[in-house]
Amino acid sequence: MRRKGLACMAAQAVESATPAPSDVSLGPAAALSCRECGERFPLGPIFACAICFGPLEVAYDLPTGDPEALRRRIEAGPHNIWRYAPLLPVPPDVAARPNLNPGLTKLVRADNLARELGVTGALYVKDDSGNPTHSFKDRVVAIAVEAARAFGFTTLSCSSTGNLAGAVGAAAARAGFRSCVFIPHDLEAGKVVMAAVYGGDLVGIEGTYDDVNRFCSELIGDPLGEGWGFVNVNLRPYYGEGSKTLAYEICEQLGWRIPDQIVIPVASGSQLTKIDKGLKELIALGLVPDRPYRIFGAQAEGCAPVSRAFKDGHDVMCPVKPDTIAKSLAIGNPADGPYVLDIARRTGGAVEDVNDEQIVDAIKLLARTEGIFAETAGGVTVGVTRKLIEAGLLDPALTTVVLNTGDGLKTLDAVAPTTGPSAIIRPTLDSFREAGLA
Amino acid sequence: MRRKGLACMAAQAVESATPAPSDVSLGPAAALSCRECGERFPLGPIFACAICFGPLEVAYDLPTGDPEALRRRIEAGPHNIWRYAPLLPVPPDVAARPNLNPGLTKLVRADNLARELGVTGALYVKDDSGNPTHSFKDRVVAIAVEAARAFGFTTLSCSSTGNLAGAVGAAAARAGFRSCVFIPHDLEAGKVVMAAVYGGDLVGIEGTYDDVNRFCSELIGDPLGEGWGFVNVNLRPYYGEGSKTLAYEICEQLGWRIPDQIVIPVASGSQLTKIDKGLKELIALGLVPDRPYRIFGAQAEGCAPVSRAFKDGHDVMCPVKPDTIAKSLAIGNPADGPYVLDIARRTGGAVEDVNDEQIVDAIKLLARTEGIFAETAGGVTVGVTRKLIEAGLLDPALTTVVLNTGDGLKTLDAVAPTTGPSAIIRPTLDSFREAGLA
Numbered sequence A, B: 001m002r003r004k005g006l007a008c009m010a011a012q013a014v015e016s017a018t019p020a021p022s023d024v025s026l027g028p029a030a031a032l033s034c035r036e037c038g039e040r041f042p043l044g045p046i047f048a049c050a051i052c053f054g055p056l057e058v059a060y061d062l063p064t065g066d067p068e069a070l071r072r073r074i075e076a077g078p079h080n081i082w083r084y085a086p087l088l089p090v091p092p093d094v095a096a097r098p099n100l101n102p103g104l105t106k107l108v109r110a111d112n113l114a115r116e117l118g119v120t121g122a123l124y125v126k127d128d129s130g131n132p133t134h135s136f137k138d139r140v141v142a143i144a145v146e147a148a149r150a151f152g153f154t155t156l157s158c159s160s161t162g163n164l165a166g167a168v169g170a171a172a173a174r175a176g177f178r179s180c181v182f183i184p185h186d187l188e189a190g191k192v193v194m195a196a197v198y199g200g201d202l203v204g205i206e207g208t209y210d211d212v213n214r215f216c217s218e219l220i221g222d223p224l225g226e227g228w229g230f231v232n233v234n235l236r237p238y239y240g241e242g243s244k245t246l247a248y249e250i251c252e253q254l255g256w257r258i259p260d261q262i263v264i265p266v267a268s269g270s271q272l273t274k275i276d277k278g279l280k281e282l283i284a285l286g287l288v289p290d291r292p293y294r295i296f297g298a299q300a301e302g303c304a305p306v307s308r309a310f311k312d313g314h315d316v317m318c319p320v321k322p323d324t325i326a327k328s329l330a331i332g333n334p335a336d337g338p339y340v341l342d343i344a345r346r347t348g349g350a351v352e353d354v355n356d357e358q359i360v361d362a363i364k365l366l367a368r369t370e371g372i373f374a375e376t377a378g379g380v381t382v383g384v385t386r387k388l389i390e391a392g393l394l395d396p397a398l399t400t401v402v403l404n405t406g407d408g409l410k411t412l413d414a415v416a417p418t419t420g421p422s423a424i425i426r427p428t429l430d431s432f433r434e435a436g437l438a
Helices: A004-014 A067-075 A081-087 A111-117 A137-150 A163-175 A189-196 A209-220 A236-241 A244-253 A270-284 A305-312 A337-347 A356-370 A376-390 A408-418 A429-435 B004-014 B067-075 B081-087 B111-117 B137-150 B163-175 B189-196 B209-220 B236-241 B244-253 B270-284 B305-312 B337-347 B356-370 B376-390 B408-418 B429-435
Strands: A029-034 A056-060 A107-109 A123-127 A155-159 A178-184 A201-205 A228-230 A261-265 A294-300 A350-354 A400-404 A423-425 B029-034 B056-060 B107-109 B123-127 B155-159 B178-184 B201-205 B228-230 B261-265 B294-300 B350-354 B400-404 B423-425
Touching: A056 A236, A067 A081, A067 A244, A081 A244, A107 A244, A111 A123, A111 A356, A111 A376, A123 A244, A137 A155, A137 A163, A137 A228, A137 A236, A155 A163, A155 A209, A163 A178, A163 A189, A163 B356, A178 A189, A178 A209, A189 A201, A189 A408, A189 B408, A201 A209, A209 A228, A209 B429, A236 A270, A244 A270, A261 A270, A261 A376, A270 A294, A270 A337, A294 A305, A294 A337, A294 A376, A305 A337, A305 A350, A337 A350, A350 A356, A350 A376, A356 A376, A356 A408, A356 B163, A376 A400, A376 A408, A408 B189, A408 B408, A423 A429, A429 B209, B056 B236, B067 B081, B067 B244, B081 B244, B107 B244, B111 B123, B111 B356, B111 B376, B123 B244, B137 B155, B137 B163, B137 B228, B137 B236, B155 B163, B155 B209, B163 B178, B163 B189, B178 B189, B178 B209, B189 B201, B189 B408, B201 B209, B209 B228, B236 B270, B244 B270, B261 B270, B261 B376, B270 B294, B270 B337, B294 B305, B294 B337, B294 B376, B305 B337, B305 B350, B337 B350, B350 B356, B350 B376, B356 B376, B356 B408, B376 B400, B376 B408, B423 B429
Parallel strands: A123 A400, A155 A178, A155 A228, A178 A201, A201 B423, A261 A294, A261 A400, A294 A350, A423 B201, B123 B400, B155 B178, B155 B228, B178 B201, B261 B294, B261 B400, B294 B350
Antiparallel strands: A029 A056, A107 A123, B029 B056, B107 B123
16 A cells, blocks of 8 residues: 555566566575565566565575674675675675675764763764765665676666765776666756766756656666666665665674664665664574664654654655755655654654754764764764654663764755854964964 | 975974973884984974974884784784784874774775776775775874874864865864864865864964965964974874875785885875885885885876976975865975985886876776776876876886875866766656667
């Protein structure tokens, strides 16, 4: 019912001009399974259930046996997401293939921020601005690249308004794919440069981001799109799995322990649901002790359909028209919203939102306490953390991890109006003395 | 003789209002020694020889004994520059102190770029855009922070036109220092935001960058500057040592082996001289086999005093007035230029320069081949590498490492005029077909 929007895209995908190869080897990935009805499908470039139109996700034959041996194998692996290859839909030799090799970004112990927020437990920021193109998108694209290889695609594509375009362009360049990325034609000049510099084709579409998405869905069903892997459409089941690595890394970096509380931004909601999936896998594999954890979702007030539904006690969301400076979270009808609601409620978490002013304040708070310059999505998670503590929903005495998924250099405009010099002086000691800064 | 410019600053430093603590513990750092006359001084916030006004550098009591044990100790250390603490002027417990923990950035095997350049040997890009504030400056500032702690400074400062301002602001925030950074008052708005967002004081000086530097030198000698550590002035001997970690990392990442050829950007020349120092230390410690290597310096044609002197066979440089898009390399009178000339000649390397157009081409070449978006300084090294190969000065059959010291997001303006969409279309398959991109 709540998946109506996917129905026509699913029908197209099933009829897609690109045949699914019969012999696909993606490590422990065994099949695709429907998250709604459980029906299973062979691995292929499909993303919606042919029975009920529910979204598909990767089902695994995960390694069994001694957890200690698996943990040692992971710890001896490369310093990037490929150390978790045994838990991802990628071939075993993935680390040797040309790839941007994202991941194992810093988990920063944020004692200064903790003091400001009144947190007495351990507070950490998982800082994904350290990825190759400076956002968490490098993780999901890296997995999509391997699926694209397995399915014989030669062009990597996506619709995007920012981070994803750069991540796809860069990954395609390194991995030897052609790329063709679609953006609204009126994107800011800086973002166009970040997307176009990797030398793939960048196509501006005269229309809104919704028009861009609709066009991409059409292209997938057309012979024109033959051989094209759209990382966030026909490769989406694989792509999404990249977010699990955030869960793996956080736990490993905490000494193979699940934190009590995690604050995660919600755009489509995929990242949050996959982090939950990753935590459950670690428990099932015996890699971490089974203990309760709370997952919190963070949205911008100007695009808060999940937060609204959470507060209203609803299971479904009312789509909204986004109006917020947090552009990377501006998805008005989040596909995974219902799952986010389930997870927040099941784990004793919550979904909250902050307004644009609070986002900017939180960006600056994180910068001046920890020296981390986050994009607006990072302002959302830090701002929501503060609000959740004030509301008594997040326990300041427990261990908490807050995600920063992107880089402030990409959203300079958000802080520019309120960020400037303390003083302008003449180059003399007297002038400096008068400024009162010594 | 060639150090005249430092003379008056040295005199000021010797008379500085800030006394050098008598009991400073900075790990293996034993003293400061003059690079010209060899005179030694106790560790302190001084930067020029009181005898001959030559620049001071850190002299060490480096670890003796089994190289294998030291190698194992390093490999078991943290995934950042502090794994090399036994070779740096920092206290042994440095990794436990609040710090941005830069380093161990990716050494990218650049096979696609190699093909384009006709390189048949192994080609690597050492990509320092992966540092916390996305430039190599995080390395040098991290060391300066520890020196500032040791000397009891409470304010971190610098003069800067870009990367350094952000690196100092961020490091001070994390490490618990106040910061006060000086910039020319007419810096581009984006760069002001990057410098100011960390919440320290940012002071615009009405004047040129030279005026800013002169003002900072005055401030160091005045009681107003008491308790102030200027990372690139009175902490410079320590700060500079951070660049040694580039040499350590490159060799460790190559399996404890010195590459045949390294291409390094030249601004003040400090980075290149310290990388050479680091290589020599690794050889002396028995951590790498002693074998010949060639060091190449890369400058922008619009600010190429060292390249000019190299080609003219001179030992001294004529200062120039910089006019290049590579702002982070725009030092018209490089303090370490003579040392760069010595090293390039001694190792059989060279110093070369490329013009602005070649810089932009090289930025795009690196982006489209390896998915690495470099700042202009990275365009300089890649462009110079190409030119050196064409001139027969760099051997394409050997192992070569090219440095990228910063991030393209910080110098978008350089590529913006020539980087845009391939096409603008209506959101229809027909319109896409007409564009000829399928």
